[in-house]
Amino acid sequence: MKELIDRLYEMEQLSREEWKMLLSHRSEETDQYARSLADEVRQKVYGNDIYVRGLIEFTNYCRNDCYYCGIRRSNKNAQRYRLTEDEILFCCQQGYELGFRTFVLQGGEDSYYTDDKMVGLIHKIKEKYPDCALTLSVGEKSEKTYSAYREAGADRYLLRHETADPAHYGKLHPDSMSCENRKNCLRVLKKLGFQTGAGFMVGSPYQTVDDLVEDFIFLKELNPEMVGIGPFIAHQDTPFREEKSGTLEDTLFYLALLRLMLPQVLLPATTALGTIHPKGRELGVKSGANVVMPNLSPVSVRKKYMLYDGKICTGDEAAECRHCLSRRMEMIGCRIVSDRGDYKSK
Ligand code: SAH
Numbered sequence: 001m002k003e004l005i006d007r008l009y010e011m012e013q014l015s016r017e018e019w020k021m022l023l024s025h026r027s028e029e030t031d032q033y034a035r036s037l038a039d040e041v042r043q044k045v046y047g048n049d050i051y052v053r054g055l056i057e058f059t060n061y062c063r064n065d066c067y068y069c070g071i072r073r074s075n076k077n078a079q080r081y082r083l084t085e086d087e088i089l090f091c092c093q094q095g096y097e098l099g100f101r102t103f104v105l106q107g108g109e110d111s112y113y114t115d116d117k118m119v120g121l122i123h124k125i126k127e128k129y130p131d132c133a134l135t136l137s138v139g140e141k142s143e144k145t146y147s148a149y150r151e152a153g154a155d156r157y158l159l160r161h162e163t164a165d166p167a168h169y170g171k172l173h174p175d176s177m178s179c180e181n182r183k184n185c186l187r188v189l190k191k192l193g194f195q196t197g198a199g200f201m202v203g204s205p206y207q208t209v210d211d212l213v214e215d216f217i218f219l220k221e222l223n224p225e226m227v228g229i230g231p232f233i234a235h236q237d238t239p240f241r242e243e244k245s246g247t248l249e250d251t252l253f254y255l256a257l258l259r260l261m262l263p264q265v266l267l268p269a270t271t272a273l274g275t276i277h278p279k280g281r282e283l284g285v286k287s288g289a290n291v292v293m294p295n296l297s298p299v300s301v302r303k304k305y306m307l308y309d310g311k312i313c314t315g316d317e318a319a320e321c322r323h324c325l326s327r328r329m330e331m332i333g334c335r336i337v338s339d340r341g342d343y344k345s346k
Contacts, residue, residue: 001021001022001025001027001030002030002033004018004021004022005022005030005033005034005037005257005260008257008260008261009037009041009260011263013220014216016213016217019212019213019216019217020209020210020213022257023209023212023213023216024209026253031249031252031253031256034253034256034257034260034287035252035253035255035256035286035287035288037256037260038255038256038257038259038260038287038288039256039286039287039288041259041260041263041288042259042267042285042288042289042290044263045263045264045290045344046290046344048333048334048335049290049334049335049337049339049341050285050290050291050292050329050334050335050336050337051102051266051290051291051292051336051337051339051341052099052100052102052291052292052293052294052322052325052336052337052341053100053102053103053104053135053268053291053292053293053294053341054091054092054095054098054100054102054103054104054293054294054296054318055104055106055293055294055295055296055297056083056088056091056092056095056103056104056105056106056296056297057106057107057295057297057301057302057305058082058083058088058105058106058107058297059081059082059083059107059108059110059112059113060078060080060081060082060107060108060301060304060305061080061082061107061108061110061112062107062108062109062110062139063108063109063110063111064108064109064139064173064174064176064177065173065174065176066162066172066173066174066177067171067172067173067174067205067238067239067240068172068201068204068205068232068234068235068238068240068308069235069238069307070235070237070238070306070307070308070309071108071305071306071307072238075235075237075238077237078237078304078306079304080304081301081304082107082110082112082113083297083298083301085120085121085124087298088105088121088125089124089125089128090298091103091296091297091298091318092125092128092129092132092296094296094318094319095296095318096129096132098318098319098322099322099336099338100132100296100322100338101131101132101133101338101339101340101341102132102133102134102135102156102340102341103125103129103132103133103134103135103296104135104136104137104158104293105121105134105135105136105137105138106136106137106138106158107137107138108138108139109138109139109140110138113138115144115145115148118136118138118145118148118149118152119148119149119151119152122134122136122149122152122153122154123152123153125153126152126153131340132340133155133156133340133341133342134153134154134155134156135154135155135156135157135158135197136149136154136156136157136158137157137158137159137197139159140159140177140181140182140185141185143188143192146185146188146189146192146194147192150192150193150194154194155194155195156194156195156196156197156225156226157189157194157195157196157197158196158197158199158226158228159182159185159186159189159196159197159198160197160198160199160200160201160228161179161182161183161186161198161199161200161215161218162182162199162200162201162204163179163200163201163204163207163211163214163215164179164183164200164211164214164215164217164218164219165179165210165211165214165215166178166179166180168204168206168207168208168211169182171205171206172204172205172206183218183222186198186222186224187222190222190224195225195226195266195342195343196222196224196225196226197224197225197226197227197228197266198218198219198222198224198226198227198228199226199227199228199229200212200215200229201229201230201231201232201246202229202230202231202232202246202247202250202251202254203231203232203244203245203246203247203250203251204232204246205232205240205243207232212254216257216258216261219258219261219262220261220262223262224262224265225264225265225266225343226265226266226267226268226291226343227258227262227265227266227267228268228270229251229254229255229258229270230246230251230270230271230272230273231245231246231247231248231250231251231272231273231275231276232245232246232272232308233245233246233272233275233276233308233309233310234308234309235306235307235308235309236309245276246276247276248273248276248277248280248283251273251276251280251284252283252284252287253287255267255269255284255287255288255289256287256288258288259287259288259289260288264343264344264345264346265343266290266291266341266343267288267289267290267291268284268289268291268292268293269281269282269283269284269285269289269291269292270284270293271293271295271311271312271313272308272311274312274313275308275310275311275312281325281328282328282329282331282332285329285332285334286332291341292325292329292336294313294318294321294322294325295313295314295316295318295321296318299314299315299316299317302314302315303315322336
């Protein structure tokens with residue numbers, strides 16, 4: 001297995017069979033090998049700098065019904081909210097004062113936010129904070145809509161593909177959603193010049209090694225600027241309430257493989273990873289991650305943006321999260337920088 005890891009490090013393409021070998025013959029030793037090599041690559045490309053993104057969860061209304069997600073349309077127990085424009089701008093202001101230079105607007109697919117409203121909001125944020133990057137994560141839209149967002153000044157877009165295998169995709173989503181459409185959205189986003197983020201959940205129900213092989217092959221081909229992966233964690237009010245979570249070990253190994261396969265990629269150590277293990281995010285960074293995404297949403301709505309059970313940091317003010325993460329990163333020899341943290345192309 002070490003040989004395959006070395007070949008990834010040398011930037012060679014692995015075949016489907018080789019990916020399958022690498023992903024199915026796991027051992028403590030090869031895991032550690034991949035993770036320390038990935039840690040080296042992260043340092044070589046990004047030094048000890050860790051980028052922060054201020055996450056603003058601005059609406060939990062959603063027209064979709066993904067089986068894993070706590071804010072799915074059918075969850076009648078979710079208390080729905082949307083932030084006003086002023087509230088969103090206030091989050092940005094607080095974030096700016098705390099040194100954030102990227103804001104991420106994430107939400108459900110909420111038709112209240114028409115193209116006009118989104119464009120207006122993007123303009124306002126970019127006008128007030130011209131030195132900041134703006135990332136959107138609001139799901140699947142038409143090319144026309146993505147293009148309007150881009151023209152208004154949005155810089156980046158996060159849209160996890162969730163799983164690259166159509167049959168697996170069908171087990172996680174209702175028939176109204178399709179793997180092909182999601183992948184196509186990602187291609188459109190790249191074409192429009194967004195720094196684009198794809199990604200998948202680790203250990204989602206029914207995920208097989210073959211599905212993961214497809215994820216890595218899809219990501220290699222798409223070559224996104226960002227990849228978000230984190231463990232699946234059940235939410236009590238979803239059809240997957242009884243399913244078990246993705247593991248720390250798997251997530252760290254896949255983070256490492258992603259760093260080796262896409263050396264420049266912006267790779268977050270996610271909140272979900274921090275939720276399944278108290279040192280999850282630190283371990284993520286030591287396995288190749290170079291981004292953290294603390295929450296800037298008002299504390300009053302934090303608990304309502306529950307994608308999965310047990311989400312951490314839902315009671316903390318933005319400043320607490322920011323300082324807590326600084327300390328955590330310093331403990332492992334890294335430092336959070338006040339920088340847009342753009343993709344470093346070679
Ligand atoms: N509506 C936006 C944002 C989705 S929330 C979009 O469609 O892109 C962001 C991510 O949270 C999702 O892409 C999914 O991968 C992750 N997520 C949702 N439910 C989850 C769960 N139960 N466990 C872990 N991650 C989850």
